[in-house]
Amino acid sequence: MNIDQLNTDYGIPGNLTFATGKGGFPMIHIDNGKAKALISVYSGQVLSFQPATETTDLMFLSEKAYYAEGKAIKGGIPICWPWFGPDPEGLNRPSHGFVRNRLWNVLETATTADGATKVILGLKDTEETRGIWPQTFELAIAITVSTTLTVELITRNLGNKSFPLTQAFHTYFQVGDINRVEVLGLENTQYLDKVDGGVEKTQLGAVAIANEVDRIYLNVTNELVINDPALNRRIRIKSSGSKSTVVWNPWVTICANMADLDDTDYQRFLCVETTNAATDIVEVPPDGEFRLEVIYSIE
Ligand SMILES: O=P(O)(O)OC[C@H]1O[C@H](O)[C@H](O)[C@@H](O)[C@@H]1O
Structure with missing residues (x-):
């Protein structure tokens, strides 16, 4: 992902910027007067959230966290999806699913009517994900940074059969x-x-x-x-x-x-x-x- 292009397409001057973070991952920095937040595009993960009135981050983020392709970042709000915990089918697939350790797409950024900053990241199935989990899907995470933090995970089934889902906001509170x-x-x-x-x-x-x-x-x-x-x-x-x-x-x-x-x-x-x-x-x-x-x- 090209950081300049992300800033051109999705940056919000004075409120939201993209920068290359640890591991070379694109990070979203938000500072909108109501709160500061850090969101990793890799893993679709909030890493930090601190309202302007607070002196301490809401999130714990490990100093020893991995920032590497295929690994989960320890801290903030990892997303467990489409299963929580060990592989429900016992096929040796990764614990907590396969979206907390891959790069997501930036779909939208906006300033809401009440001055909050909203970021929507998403993932769609590919040949590779269908090899892990044979479903056609669209997954989106909508993160709204205001005096409070709102996170919504939206799963869409684009296939012609229903699928079971377990999932989590695996939040590490400091x-x-x-x-x-x-x-x-x-x-x-x-x-x-x-x-x-x-x-x-x-x-x-x-x-x-x-x-x-x-x-x-x-x-x-x-x-x-x-x-x-x-x-x-x-x-x-x-x-x-x-x-x-x-x-x-x-x-x-x-x-x-x-x-x-x-x-x-x-x-x-x-x-x-x-x-x-x-x-x-x-x-x-x-x-x-x-x-x-x-x-x-x-x-
Ligand atoms: O280390 P992780 O794979 O991120 O999992 C960390 C923890 O996640 C959940 O809270 C599970 O209930 C635990 O059993 C697991 O140890």
Whole structure:
């Protein structure tokens, strides 16, 4: 992708510019008075979002993240699609699908009536993607940067058969001190405990993190709040199109074994993922579309 051409076609003077970032990837820099954001065109991924009123980024982005073709960038909002987690058909295809590690296309940029900046990136099937997943599709991500951050993932089925879909906004929230963080809104909700062989359990009280946590919460209907006393902020997560939420923190050992995380990074992030996962499977009909949306605000 030619950066000058991207700026000519899609730049918004004073608000949005393209520049070559790490790994040579095209990056979108937004600074519109309401917030600053960094979006990678590779992986269709928000890497950074900070409202003008805040002193700390909403996102955690690993210092050791890979910026290389075929690898996922650790941090921000990776997109898991068209499956969440391991290959649902056991064919050894990559975990979390195949769009978080490929270059997307820039489809549109705009300033909205209320001064927000909107970016739409997209992917279509190719011979190569049909070799991995035999479907004809259009995938778009619409990212709206304002005092809040809105991300919408739109799946269109251009084929003549319905297909099942699981997916996630695999968001890495920056937190001040993992030991003091709690997630509110999941009280009395059933979850599958992936750290305990997938056993179904009931959440009692707020979610606190004191060891490895890898859970799929089911039938989630509430807005969620991450309460982070160390950063003196509450992150509100409002979603639509999702009935499940994944909460993930690798804790000490897994974190130390991940080459793209620093050993102590588990103390500085929590993934609270807006998903269609486990039994929350979406069927996308032929000529149909499905929208998964999330809005993040900081209080
Ligand atoms: O390292 P990744 O492939 O990005 O996956 C990181 C994590 O993603 C999700 O949260 C899963 O529930 C975890 O089981 C997985 O370890």
